[in-house]
Every structure is written in structure tokens, then in C-alpha cells.
Amino acid sequence: MTLIQRLTATDQPLLKVTGLTKNYGRRIGCADVSFDLHPGEVLGIVGESGSGKSTLLSCLAGHLAADQGQVIYDGQDVLAMAETERRRLSRTEWAYVHQNPRDGLRMGVSAGGNVGERLMAVGARHYGGIREKATDWLGRVEIPADRIDDRPSAFSGGMQQRLQIARNLVTGPRLVFMDEPTGGLDVSVQARLLDLLRGLVRDLGLSVIIVTHDLAVVRLLADRLMVMRQGRVVEQGLTDQVLDDPQHAYTQLLVSSVLQV
């Protein structure tokens, strides 16, 4: 399916954000952010450090309480719903990939246990079934099946990040939040991870919100792009359009700051 087809396939957005604001005391975290995310769409959020990208992502995922605004997921008001319900969503329909795999993995639990945790959290009680599914997902993220009983601490950084992705996707979420998924990895590992992510996103039809400061990552993955600065969205549009023809002075600076090899 082409981008246009996917965007027009459903006219109901999966996630609708209106006027989202989060302040840290008198300082602005993010201010008045509004956007729609449609099923199967990948939205990139870029901006320099401190521009409010991660604050925005945390507010959307319910890790932080927003001060103002509305987040409607699939017809439900996320900010108004009970915590039970929000945590159920975050175990089943949502996934959150942390920048540092150590934040998203249980380092004392084997790879298979890490992948199986979400399955067990939603009620899987058959050991053989859980293990089979974990093996399958390790394969999908290119981790050899014989590493299933090793702990993540015995894995390289790239493998840990892939394991975190497997752990998040195993319950078939519809919406994935990613916070700098390629941060801290060297470029060749980054490239393979991006390749893998792109394949998974396309195959599973995931909606993704990906926060990064790396323009190459969004160029590869994102359909649409939001540029943030000092807590506000300064420009948004289709990725290629924003990157090839930046309108806002800050976006122009950002695009021209990329080092060419």
C-alpha cells in the first residue's frame, strides 16, 4: 500500500491529540501540541535536546500527567480514564520502546522471560505456548533461538535493543511509542535495527510515534514529521517535504546541521 492509500484507508484517527500542555513549574515542558495519528502511520518528532520531545511522549503514554489538553485513543479519553484501564492499554494495545534497553528490560530475567512477561501479564498460562511464541519473536528480531535462556546482561547493546522491541511487540500492539530507539548504537548496528524496524512496522501495520534527534532515522521510518523547539511544534508535514523544503528558520538550521560524509 502506498502512503496515500494508507492514510485514506480509514478516516478515523487512531490517536487524536488536542492542545496538550505540560509545565514543570514555570518552565514549559511542551505547550499546545495538537496532531492526529492514523492507523498504520509513522509520526516522527524531531528537535534538539530539551525541546520537549520526550515530555510529549511521556504524556501521551501516560507516564506523566499532562496539565491541559486531550488525548483521544480509539474513541477513549486517555487522560480521563482510570489508571487500571490505562495500564491495561499499555500492556496490550500500546508499546513503549525506551532509549536505554535497561529501562525497558528486566535485566535479571532471561530473554525468553522478558518476551513472555507481556503474554503472562495478559493471562497466558501455558509454558510451552509462551516459550514457542518467545522463540518465534526472538527469530523475528534476529536473535538466535539458543540465546533464549541467556540474560540480557549477556547481550550486546544492539541485541538488547532488539530484545526490547520483541518484548514490546509480542502482544500485537496497535500503537508503539519509541524514544530514541537507535540512541547509543553504532551506525552499522543502527542501520540494521532501522531496517528491522521498518520491516516490522510495515508487516504489522503499526502506528508509531518515534522521537529522535537523528534526521536519518525519521527519513527512513516516518511518514510525517513534527519539528519541536522550546516545547512548541514549529513545523509539521510530510517527512520528505519538511526535510527537503524546510520553511521554519529552526528547521532549516536543523536540516543544514546534518554532517555529510
Next chain:
Amino acid sequence: MTDQAYNFAYLDEQTKRMIRRAILKGIAVPGYQVPFASREMPMPYGWGTGGVQVTAACLVPEDRLKVIDQGADDTTNAVSIRKFFQRTAGVDVTEATADASLIQTRHRIPETPLTEGQILVYQVPIPEPLRFLEPRETETRKMHELEEYGLMHVKLYEDIARHGEIATSYAYPVKVEGRYVMDPSPIPKFDNPKLSDSPAIQLFGAGREQRIYALPPYTHVVSLDFEDHPFSASKAPHDCDLCGAQESYLDEVITDDAGSRMFVCSDTDFCAGRRAQGMKGRLWASPEPATEELA
């Protein structure tokens, strides 16, 4: 300080009142860990300070107290706690499970079935079953609140992945009345089935961790497991060498440095009772009542 300087059962009445409130709350919400203001007791943490406080709060002068440690009436912990209450409360003590109205236990449930009207008090070192997987107390409380117990199965999964079976053999997690996951204190998993539908009141006290929880009589308690790796109440595959019992939980005793060993009931009262009825095990040779010194 003279004995008269103590209040009945050591604790002052206001403290007992506070503990009783926690116990009542625990009984009202089976399996829920009720925080309480644990006191300093004249014994080190890990020696049953929680159990002793619960016992002190429940004890009345008419009670007959039994104290066991790993099933035995004659080990250090049991003897010192029994003496403590003999001195501070002046209550009658017994070693016979059936005669006791209140039993404080460390790490066992007596073999003799409990009856209505009895209270079983457990000493608990770490009341939080999720602790070793989730170190944050705020997070474990949230998990209990929202019934997010997937993590407990991750522990069992890890057991099977590493050992081929659920290797957790004591402090085996249980689910109470379909709601709270509870640590039954470090009793062997052999005793887990006895937790369920017991006619006695079961109280759990953790002194250092300042938590009390409870199982009212006839509470349904289920041990967690997987469909393809069901829970089994395991014990050493032997008979008691003293009394010949086949169905009791056994201790292994090394008898020399050449590999000889014997298995004996960990519940000394149960074992002595069977021998008094004339039942004999493999190594019970002497007709002299060598064990009678206990009585």
C-alpha cells in the same frame, strides 16, 4: 526489672489494640498486606518479631500456646519464644497440636489437621511475593492494587527455563480468593494445600517489614502454576525412619561422614504421637522412650 513490670504478654495495651486493628483489617481483606507500626522486640529481626507481636496481641490468659520452628518444638527459636510467653503472659504451653488454641510457627504447618477455634501465627521474613522481581515498594503496591500479577509467573517461567520444572520449593506464591497474590512465608510447598479451606484462623506477621496479613477460616487459596507444569506438593520420596509415616514432610539428617542419612518427620509432635501409638520406622530400634524427655 521484675516480671511484674511487664504488661500481660509483654506489649502495652495500646500497641496490642493497634495490632488487633491491623489483624481485623487483614481478615476482612484476605491476603492484603496491612501496614502496622511494628515495635522493637527483645529479639533480633529474623527471629520472629512479627509473629511474636501478632501472638502477643491475640493471646488471652486462657490460651494454650504451642510454638514450633521448622515443625519442631525443641529448637532454639521455638524454645525461646515459648519461654518468653510463659514468662510474660503466664499462659499454659503444650506441644500437642490438637491441644493448642494458639500456635506460632516458623516455616511449617503442623501435620495434624487444625480445627475451628485455633489460631496459627506465621513468622514472615519478606511479606512481598513480588519483591525479588520488582524492588520498588510503590510499584508492587500498585501491582497489587491493579491485580497485575503477570510478573509472578515470570518467576515461575524462569524456574522452568533454568531447571526444567518449577524449582521454587518454599515460599511458593499463592492466590487468595482469586484476588491477592500472597507469600505464604517460607513454608515448604508441601504445606501449601493445607493453607486452603483451613478451619483455623491463619495470621502472618512480618516485624521488620511492618506488615500483617491473614487468611480467615475456609479461605480458598490456590498455588500459582502453568497449565502444562501444574503445581505439585513435593516431599522427599521416603518414609519417616522413626515413625514410618509416609505422608508427612521429612527432614534429611546426615548421620555420619560415610554417606549415611536418615529421614525423619519435621513435625516432632506428629512423629512422637505416632510412635506413642506403637508405629515404628526403619531405624526405630530402641524401645526406651528416648524422645519422652520432650514432654
